[in-house]
Amino acid sequence: MINKYLAIVSHKSVRIACTGLLAAVCAASAFAHKEVMHERHEGFEDMGGAMKAINGQLKSDAPNIAKIDKNAEVIAALAVKVAGWFPKGSGPEAGKTDALPSIWEKPEEFSKSTEDFVAASKALTAATKGSDVAAIKKQFMALKETCGSCHDSFRAD
Helix, strand or coil: CHHHHHHHCCHHHHHHHHHHHHHHHHHHHHHHHHHHHHHHHHHHHHHHHHHHHHHHHHHCCCCCHHHHHHHHHHHHHHHCCHHHHCCCCCCHHHCCCCECCHHHHCHHHHHHHHHHHHHHHHHHHHHHCCCCHHHHHHHHHHHHHHHHHHHHHHECC
C-alpha cells in the first residue's frame, strides 16, 4: 500500500515535504534553545540577586542569618540546574549570550565547575543552619571563588 502511494507522489513533492518537516524541526529546536537561554539568564539573575543579598547581610553589623539562609537556599536550588542550562546549540550560535564556546568545547571542565558550584552552595546552606557568622562568611567566600572560577573560564565579560 505504501509503495503505491510513493509511486504516485512526485519526487518534488517529497522534497518539499521533507524540507518543510526539516524547517519545522529546526524551528522547534531554536525555540527550545531560546527557552533554555531565557531560563538560564533568569536563573543567573536570581542567583546574582541572592549573592548580593547575602553579601549585604554579611557586611552589616548584625547579619540576619534567616535572610542569609533564605538566599543561600535560592542559590542551592538553582545551582543543581546549571549543568542543564547549557544544551548543545544554546551558545552564541543561538543568540545573545555571555556563555563562551569553551562550555561545549571542554565539557569535562565545565561539568567539574558546575559540580564544584553545587558542592559550595550546599556547604553554604549547611553553614547557614547554625549561628556562626564566621563559618557562614568562610563558606560564602568559597562559593564566590567557585563562581569566579567558572566565570573566568566559561563566561564573556
